[in-house]
Every structure is written in structure tokens, then in C-alpha cells.
Amino acid sequence: MKKFAFLLIAAQLAFVSPAPAQSIDSIAAVVNEDVILRSEVKLATDNIIAQNSARAAELPPRDILERQVLERLIMMRLQLARANSSGMRVEDAEVDQAVASIAQQNNLTTAQLVAQATQNGMSEQAFRKTIADELLLQRMKMAYAQSTIRVSESEVDNALSSMSKGGTQYHLANIVVTLPEGATAEQIELGQKKIDGIKAQLDKGELDFTAAAMRFSNGPNALDGGDLGWRAIEEVPPAFAQQLVSMKQGDILGPVRGTTGFQLLKLVEVRQNAAASNTVTQYRVQQILIKSADPANDNAARAKAETLHARLAGGADFAKLAKSDSDDAASKDRGGELDWRSQDGLGEVGATVAGLADNGLSAPIQTAQGWVIVKRLGTRQGVAASDDQRAQARDMIGRRKLEEAYDRFLREMRGEAYVDIRRADGSSESAPVATPAPAPAN
Incomplete structure (x- = not known):
């Protein structure tokens, strides 16, 4: 079965709708005035395991995977709440159009798409809610980009000039260990130790990069093995760009301290684009x-x-x-x-x-x-570039800028939110674990 564009995002990044509450269900986390149920975490985790059945050995243990999924659900709820409070809405007609588009891309009827999407227990209503949520998040990110990201004509000119010389493209993957806003010296030291430990295991061959990313990375692409796809040098953050051009295929750069924390960057492949002659x-x-x-x-x-x-x-x-x-x-x-x-x-x-x-x-x-x-x-x-070529170059630069800026925005949102993660017994993780009183002496 083909992976649907929206469903792949929904499954792998845990953009799932709440499952119906059951008597055996319990709260996994409180996010401001909302809650995330354990059934939601289970459904999203099961989806990810199913999507990655071919590389099951690379997945982290289920408890770690569930924690990653929970964090993504938390970020989803925070973004959706922000979008809704800003007055953003997705109409039923937009969801209909998105569903029809996904079905057409996969040579399916709408009914066949819904049947395949719901075969693992997700209702049609939940499936449509998933699509609507993803559309809403895309809309919020676009609005943020339009209000925040600026690309000058000189930046576009420089990018086009680089492309005219036969621009190199780099297939990259990363591992991210994030730091909170205003991280303390202790938090920075712990982050440094974690990223150094990951790098040491990679250097010794105890883990491959994909498995390490899925197990340890805090990046939004962790469950894709840290894959960042193909990028031109203009799409690479400046902290990496200068060193990247001298790396060989398979090399790992870092750890590097960036705006969000510590990062390892792997050069997976390199390819050359033909030079523009005009x-x-x-x-x-x-x-x-x-x-x-x-x-x-x-x-x-x-x-x-x-x-x-x-x-x-x-x-x-x-x-x-x-x-x-x-x-x-x-x-x-x-x-x-x-x-x-x-x-x-x-x-x-x-x-x-x-x-x-x-x-x-x-x-x-x-x-x-x-x-x-x-x-x-x-x-x-x-x-000599057409309006379309200039637009593509502007979009390429804008995506790189947006990636860094939006990540900072999400971290700030997470830091300002009230988030209470619950243990299986319903107690808060922020509260000390109760220990049994010592047995009375005989």
C-alpha cells in the first residue's frame, strides 16, 4: 500500500485525533486546559510501528517511543490551540478537497482511501479530524512565515548565482539534543554529555546513524531516522554550511551548538546539478x-x-x-x-x-x-532567471530560515505552557514518587 502524504505525517509525527474515552483509559498528560489520553498515545505508537515494520530493529524500545510520541502530541495540541485562538479555521470543503487529492494521488476512490485509513481502528470522523488538524497546522506555519520570514532580492540573486555554477545538493540527516530556553549551566552540561555519548557510540560502530536518531534525537524528524532530505547549500544553516562543502559522503559533523541545542549532521549522499548557462x-x-x-x-x-x-x-x-x-x-x-x-x-x-x-x-x-x-x-x-525560478530560490531560502525560526517559536511555546505528564498510576511526574514506609522493627 502506498503511503499517503497526509497520513504519513499523521502517523509518523503522531498527528492523531483523540480516541474515544473508555473506562480503562487514563490521562497521559495535561496540556494547558486540554488532556491527552493514553489511548491516543497507544494508537499513534501502533501507527508508527506499523509504518516502520521494515526497520523495526531500528525503533527504540516501546516505552521510549511512547514518550517521543507523547511529546509530539503535546506540541500538536499547543499548536492547534494557538491556531484556534488566532481565529484560524478549516472548513469541511477544504477537508473534502484534501481527502480527494490524496485519493487521486494514490489511484484510489475516496471510499477506498477512507477504508484503508480506518482499517486499524481509526474512525472516519477521526481520520477527517486528522486531515483538518494537519491543514490547520500548515496554515499556522504559513502565517508565521509570512509575518516573520524575510528574503531579500540580493539573497535570491546570490542563490541563483550559486545554482548557475552547477550547484551541489546534499542529502543530510541529523540528530538533535535540544536545550530549553535560557538553559542553565547544568542543563547545557547534561546536553553536551548526551550528544557526546551518542557520537561516541556512532564512532565505535555500536549504533548506526538512523537507529541513533530514532532512539535519541529530539528533532521533529527523529522517527524518520533524522532524514532531512536533499538540500542546496543555501538551505543549510550557516553553522554547518562552510564545513559541509569539505565533507565526504558518510562523514558526521559535530557536535555543533546551534540555536536549539546540540546537533550532529551526517552527509548521506552528494549530487551535482547541471549548471545554468544563461x-x-x-x-x-x-x-x-x-x-x-x-x-x-x-x-x-x-x-x-x-x-x-x-x-x-x-x-x-x-x-x-x-x-x-x-x-x-x-x-x-x-x-x-x-x-x-x-x-x-x-x-x-x-x-x-x-x-x-x-x-x-x-x-x-x-x-x-x-x-x-x-x-x-x-x-x-x-x-537570467524567470519569475518562477526566482520564486523557487526565494522559497528555498525561506524554508531554511523558517526551519530555524519556527523551531525557536515552538520551544518558546512549550516553555510557556502548563504541561503535566502523568505516570501510569495517575500521579504527576513533577511530583516525587511516593516510597513505602519502612517496616516496623520487631
Whole structure:
């Protein structure tokens, strides 16, 4: 049976819906005002074991696996609660569309998909809830990315330039030992000892990397053996990128202390992409925009642009005038400077810029937005890329930035939450274990 895109996430990362409470059920954890039942942990653990039946020997003992699953369920509940409190919702029609899409990708009817998904005891309602929860988490992560992650045009240009040289791609896997926010010296020392112990077992051949990741890693990909997939160098955190290029297949880097804790990184495979051959001249420019709804007939806007041009021609500092007088919110704080762009990328002023010499200043140019003055600062040869290629490069860089930032966000969320993990007898793990009183002396 094929692994469904959503169901694989649901099973392996424990995105499962609560199982119906039964008289024999008990609470595994209290998460703020919510609870996680032991039946949920059991169902998610059974799913993971079934999904990994071919590599059962690599799985950790069941008690450790259940603890990993419980932690993932805790993180799921915290994220869902945050998404719901932010007013995010997933409609039934969106779930219908997702279910139909998964079925189509696996050459199944919707009824066949539901039948296969529910054959291990999950109800159809729980299956749909799983899909809805995953859609909601994706929506929250996207909203976080849109509000937090910024990728500049120069970063996109640099990535495309690297790709034009025949970019190398790296298949990576990692093992993560996380540290809490504001970790104490003792917590850091314990984390260091744990990661050093894992590395020692790997070096001695007592464990392979996949088994070690599944058993010991705190990373969200632990139950995938730490697999990170194929990545370009631009998608690799800077702490690793410089050393990665000199590693050989099979090498393990670390331990390295990063933003989330300690990490080991394995280079599984390397492959080369063909070099891109098309290049184009790119220009670095400054601009001042005087906005106008009707530039052809707006004498005041034109007069202001001409006055600014005269001051610039007389030696006034372009950056200072841009900061004080430009109406282009995106560039004025940077002294009017734009990222490297081709002639086409500069739109209506592109032909004028191409005709200037470096450090040349244009006369006011009438555009749809108003009157523009540009100064050409320099040129270079860059990669000729379509909008789609630039979007792909921007997405690649954004994913790398999001991975680091979102992980910190989740750790902060976990640290701020009330989480009470319960023992099998119902007592809290944060409370001391009761010990029997000593037997009376004879």
C-alpha cells in the first residue's frame, strides 16, 4: 500500500485525533486546559510501528517511543490551540478537497482511501479530524512565515548565482539534543554529555546513524531516522554550511551548538546539478520616487522632481535626499537603494538605467507611479532567471530560515505552557514518587 502524504505525517509525527474515552483509559498528560489520553498515545505508537515494520530493529524500545510520541502530541495540541485562538479555521470543503487529492494521488476512490485509513481502528470522523488538524497546522506555519520570514532580492540573486555554477545538493540527516530556553549551566552540561555519548557510540560502530536518531534525537524528524532530505547549500544553516562543502559522503559533523541545542549532521549522499548557462547584466541603482496619481498633468510633482534633480546634479547626497523626500517606502530607508536587478526587472526605468554609465544620474522619468530619478551605481553579470525560478530560490531560502525560526517559536511555546505528564498510576511526574514506609522493627 502506498503511503499517503497526509497520513504519513499523521502517523509518523503522531498527528492523531483523540480516541474515544473508555473506562480503562487514563490521562497521559495535561496540556494547558486540554488532556491527552493514553489511548491516543497507544494508537499513534501502533501507527508508527506499523509504518516502520521494515526497520523495526531500528525503533527504540516501546516505552521510549511512547514518550517521543507523547511529546509530539503535546506540541500538536499547543499548536492547534494557538491556531484556534488566532481565529484560524478549516472548513469541511477544504477537508473534502484534501481527502480527494490524496485519493487521486494514490489511484484510489475516496471510499477506498477512507477504508484503508480506518482499517486499524481509526474512525472516519477521526481520520477527517486528522486531515483538518494537519491543514490547520500548515496554515499556522504559513502565517508565521509570512509575518516573520524575510528574503531579500540580493539573497535570491546570490542563490541563483550559486545554482548557475552547477550547484551541489546534499542529502543530510541529523540528530538533535535540544536545550530549553535560557538553559542553565547544568542543563547545557547534561546536553553536551548526551550528544557526546551518542557520537561516541556512532564512532565505535555500536549504533548506526538512523537507529541513533530514532532512539535519541529530539528533532521533529527523529522517527524518520533524522532524514532531512536533499538540500542546496543555501538551505543549510550557516553553522554547518562552510564545513559541509569539505565533507565526504558518510562523514558526521559535530557536535555543533546551534540555536536549539546540540546537533550532529551526517552527509548521506552528494549530487551535482547541471549548471545554468544563461546570464544577464544586472544593475545596482538608487531611486527617488515622487508619487502622483496623474504624473503627466501633475505640475507640482514634476517640479519637485526637477528641483531634487538639480540638487543632486549640484552634488547633494542621493541617500540623504531619498530618505527625506522619496515616496518609495520599500527603498527610502536604504537611501533609495534597490537590490541587483536586470533591465527587465527595473520595469519602466530599465532602459534609462541601461543607457547610463556607472555613477550616472538620470533626469526625472515619468512612470505610472509618478516621477522617478535614478542613479546607476554598478553592474554585474547575474543569472537570467524567470519569475518562477526566482520564486523557487526565494522559497528555498525561506524554508531554511523558517526551519530555524519556527523551531525557536515552538520551544518558546512549550516553555510557556502548563504541561503535566502523568505516570501510569495517575500521579504527576513533577511530583516525587511516593516510597513505602519502612517496616516496623520487631
